[in-house]
Amino acid sequence: MDTINEQTNENGINEGRNKTSSLEEFYAGSGILVTGATGFVGKGLLEKLIRMCPRIAAIFILLRPKANETMEQRFKKLIDDPIYDDIKAKNPSVFHKVYPVKSDMSLSDLGLSREDRNLLLEKVNIVFHVAATVRFNESLHVAVNVNTKGTLRVIELWNELKHPISFVHVSTAFSNANLPEIGEKVYTTSLKPSEVINMCDNFDKRSINEIEKKILKTYPNTYTFSKNLAEQIVATKCKDMPVAIVRPSVIGASIEEPCPGWIENISAVTGTFLLIGKGYATAVRGRRDTNLDVVPVDFVVDTIICIAWHVTLHRDHEVKVYNCTSNAYPFKFGPMIDAMVKCSIDTPLNDTLWYPGCSVVANKYIYNILSVIPRVFLAFVIDIFLRLRGSKPIMMKLLRNSNKLFASFAFFTTREWTFQRDNCSDLARKVKMLHDSDMVKLDLRDMNWKRYGDTYQMGIKKFILKEEFKSTARQRLSRLYWIHQITKISGIITLLWIILRLVYR
Numbered sequence: 001m002d003t004i005n006e007q008t009n010e011n012g013i014n015e016g017r018n019k020t021s022s023l024e025e026f027y028a029g030s031g032i033l034v035t036g037a038t039g040f041v042g043k044g045l046l047e048k049l050i051r052m053c054p055r056i057a058a059i060f061i062l063l064r065p066k067a068n069e070t071m072e073q074r075f076k077k078l079i080d081d082p083i084y085d086d087i088k089a090k091n092p093s094v095f096h097k098v099y100p101v102k103s104d105m106s107l108s109d110l111g112l113s114r115e116d117r118n119l120l121l122e123k124v125n126i127v128f129h130v131a132a133t134v135r136f137n138e139s140l141h142v143a144v145n146v147n148t149k150g151t152l153r154v155i156e157l158w159n160e161l162k163h164p165i166s167f168v169h170v171s172t173a174f175s176n177a178n179l180p181e182i183g184e185k186v187y188t189t190s191l192k193p194s195e196v197i198n199m200c201d202n203f204d205k206r207s208i209n210e211i212e213k214k215i216l217k218t219y220p221n222t223y224t225f226s227k228n229l230a231e232q233i234v235a236t237k238c239k240d241m242p243v244a245i246v247r248p249s250v251i252g253a254s255i256e257e258p259c260p261g262w263i264e265n266i267s268a269v270t271g272t273f274l275l276i277g278k279g280y281a282t283a284v285r286g287r288r289d290t291n292l293d294v295v296p297v298d299f300v301v302d303t304i305i306c307i308a309w310h311v312t313l314h315r316d317h318e319v320k321v322y323n324c325t326s327n328a329y330p331f332k333f334g335p336m337i338d339a340m341v342k343c344s345i346d347t348p349l350n351d352t353l354w355y356p357g358c359s360v361v362a363n364k365y366i367y368n369i370l371s372v373i374p375r376v377f378l379a380f381v382i383d384i385f386l387r388l389r390g391s392k393p394i395m396m397k398l399l400r401n402s403n404k405l406f407a408s409f410a411f412f413t414t415r416e417w418t419f420q421r422d423n424c425s426d427l428a429r430k431v432k433m434l435h436d437s438d439m440v441k442l443d444l445r446d447m448n449w450k451r452y453g454d455t456y457q458m459g460i461k462k463f464i465l466k467e468e469f470k471s472t473a474r475q476r477l478s479r480l481y482w483i484h485q486i487t488k489i490s491g492i493i494t495l496l497w498i499i500l501r502l503v504y505r
Contacts, residue, residue: 032056079098175187243311
């Protein structure tokens, strides 16, 4: 790390930075710190920064060693990802500017060594705090330690930087899911962040679980609650500073960058799409007319990159908040599910279990009748078949996992929110005046949601299932169609027979 460009020592006090005519110029010579670079958004952010801003002086990424994987191994795995292949082909030396730093968000001082901390304080100018535990069912003390206290630890580092420019904290649009209308401001909770942190640090497990139960009566999960607390900490600790909070809604596969359909994890939407494609989801719980706010990951990444520039131009007394959502041009949940079914038929996945078909049901009891009960029978039969073949039975396990997924997702598909977007709209207008505004996408008005669904399906096939297209997939789907039709007819005949027997007994 001794070879890091010396210009990072001075660029934090560059008075002309807020007068730059392009995003590339704004980032030129900067030292960047990215937390959560191995996650979905973090990886997309790192790729776009490297590709779009080649004059960045250095990018530091905080990496946590795992039990079976060292920091060096994790870094190699990260940069060996195929999404960086085009960059390597055009400018392989650019990766010499990316420096892994051993760290742990859950530890005091971020688990940084004194030497690494001093290096970051001297060289970093712009901070993107993306790291978080995004598990909805995470225990309260873990979610608070990583998402809330972790944010506080990053802010403490930011406040000590020698030459700071801007700080962007990535939150979630559902950090205030208890409110129907969400403005671009920070909302407080009945429990202060310091009180929750103190309870998680000092109370026994049973007491913390009781507190968690009370919290979950208002908030859908510990993830959204802990992110709300983190926002309050940012707002309290960073007044009168070029600091911003960005709140993406449900993050989906990319539209175009780094490649169409790029997806890294099985989130609620992706998991639903996958289960429908496999023919395993016969019904999902939700309201057909609910606005489902989905934003492509490249739209989120572009917004984050532009916010770091925008917040240096418009410093307020309060921390600026950006609701990164698509609700100005909403997509209904029912049509989205219909599109998923159609995509699953047009582009079938390999090893489909049943002919794709899925209804949207608001009532949880009807949902159980139409979905859970038939899936239990199907999973039981398939597991018996797998055992007879000598294979490991997996369907009942898949059933349990999918039930958890749909249960956590139901909160967001049976409700809807209105998000104010004044700051995001101002951001889009200001960015249009830059020379390289065509390098970023901040407007979803021309979004073709049907085409996006097709792209999403191809992304799941390529990046999640890692499948190649097989002609046998369509043949299999054709057989499943006729089996499905025969099953429906048999069911109707059986039902009529039972009714007749009851009537003429």
